Amino acid sequence: MKVSIITVVFNCGSYIEDCIRSVISQQYADIEYIVIDGFSTDGTFDIVNRYQAHISHWVSEPDEGMYHALNKGLSMATGELVGILNADDYLEDSQVVTELVRCVRENNCDAVYGNLHYVKRRDPTIISRKWVSKPAAPRDFEKGWMPAHPTLFIKRVYFDLYGNYAVNLGTAADYELILRFLYTHRLKAVFLDRLMVNMRTGGLSNGSFLNLYQAFRHDYRAMRFHRIPSPIIAITFKKIRKLRQFFWTSTRPKRI
Numbered sequence: 631m632k633v634s635i636i637t638v639v640f641n642c643g644s645y646i647e648d649c650i651r652s653v654i655s656q657q658y659a660d661i662e663y664i665v666i667d668g669f670s671t672d673g674t675f676d677i678v679n680r681y682q683a684h685i686s687h688w689v690s691e692p693d694e695g696m697y698h699a700l701n702k703g704l705s706m707a708t709g710e711l712v713g714i715l716n717a718d719d720y721l722e723d724s725q726v727v728t729e730l731v732r733c734v735r736e737n738n739c740d741a742v743y744g745n746l747h748y749v750k751r752r753d754p755t756i757i758s759r760k761w762v763s764k765p766a767a768p769r770d771f772e773k774g775w776m777p778a779h780p781t782l783f784i785k786r787v788y789f790d791l792y793g794n795y796a797v798n799l800g801t802a803a804d805y806e807l808i809l810r811f812l813y814t815h816r817l818k819a820v821f822l823d824r825l826m827v828n829m830r831t832g833g834l835s836n837g838s839f840l841n842l843y844q845a846f847r848h849d850y851r852a853m854r855f856h857r858i859p860s861p862i863i864a865i866t867f868k869k870i871r872k873l874r875q876f877f878w879t880s881t882r883p884k885r886i
Contacts, residue, residue: 631731632660634709634786638699639678639717640668645830647677648754652720654684658727662686662709666699674717697795697803704786704794713783714804718751718830726826730783733822741784741811741819743777744826748875751830758831759875765821771813772859774867779804781826788817801841802848809856 635653639646653663665678665688675690682688687706693699700714711734715721733742748759761778792815795803811817846865853861 631711631734632662632709633658633727633731633783634662634664634707634712635715635727636664636666636700636703636707636712637715637717638666638668638696638703639670639674640696640699641670641672641674642717643670643673643677645718646674647681648720649715649717650678650681650684652722653715654681655724656721656727657724658731660709661727662707664688664703664706666693666703667691668693668699695797697797697799701794701797704789707786709786711783712786712789714780715827716780716829719780719827722747722825722828726824729824730822730826733820734783734785737818737820739820740788740817741782742822743783743819744781744822744824746778746781746827746829747825748831749828751832754828754830761875763821766819768813768816771809772864774864774869774871776805776808776868777812777819777821778827779808780829782808782819784811784817788815791815799848799852801845802852805849806852806855809852809858813858814856 637649653661663685665685667674667678667688667690669690669692678685678688693702704712711731730742730744733739743763745763746761747757748761750756750758763777766775788811792810796806797803799806812819849865849868850861853864858864
């Protein structure tokens with residue numbers, strides 16, 4: 631089973647190497663790695679270029695934002711299974727892809743997801759939050775549940791059937807795609823109970839009150855479109871679920 635991993639990047643020279651190394655160090659042999667660079671000017675191009683022998687496809691050209699770039703990467707993907715790894719994130723260890731492929735095969739499922747740690751941007755030995763997921767049913771979306779998007783790997787055929795990321799929904803584009811695939815179209819997604827991804831804090835959806843308001847508005851639009859009952863209540867529970875992630879802090883060595 632070929633696995634396609636897509637990384638989109640723009641001016642992330644401080645962290646992109648950790649991301650790349652975490653992919654090319656995987657023990658699973660059949661990985662197609664795709665890197666879409668939005669014409670970076672901070673040295674990212676040179677770093678990616680050093681690893682081009684390990685990258686199946688990569689381009690560096692202007693784009694219309696993160697989700698437009700992801701769709702570009704999806705158009706290049708030929709793997710049976712597809713996952714997204716942000717440029718400032720990295721896979722936990724060299725067995726992640728091996729184990730998720732095993733999970734897909736053993737459960738004959740359409741998608742697999744796991745656990746995620748949020749780590750300090752400049753010191754990834756410090757864990758800020760833990761996103762520990764669980765087995766879930768479609769109705770759990772009505773209570774604000776969702777899997778961690780960076781841990782979600784989906785069979786590529788469903789992108790052909792149900793479409794790519796909606797570029798008009800800002801940072802809620804990944805949430806809308808998850809609703810579309812797992813809630814509306816009822817894909818069989820299986821929980822792999824292991825840490826898959828470490829995510830550096832301070833990403834695209836974080837920041838000002840305006841950003842938070844826009845994220846709320848786009849979440850609401852996605853829920854209404856996919857007919858989530860009582861979307862305001864669902865959004866409220868979605869925020870409460872995030873608060874639980876903060877009640878755990880620790881320091882431990884990290885492999886990067």
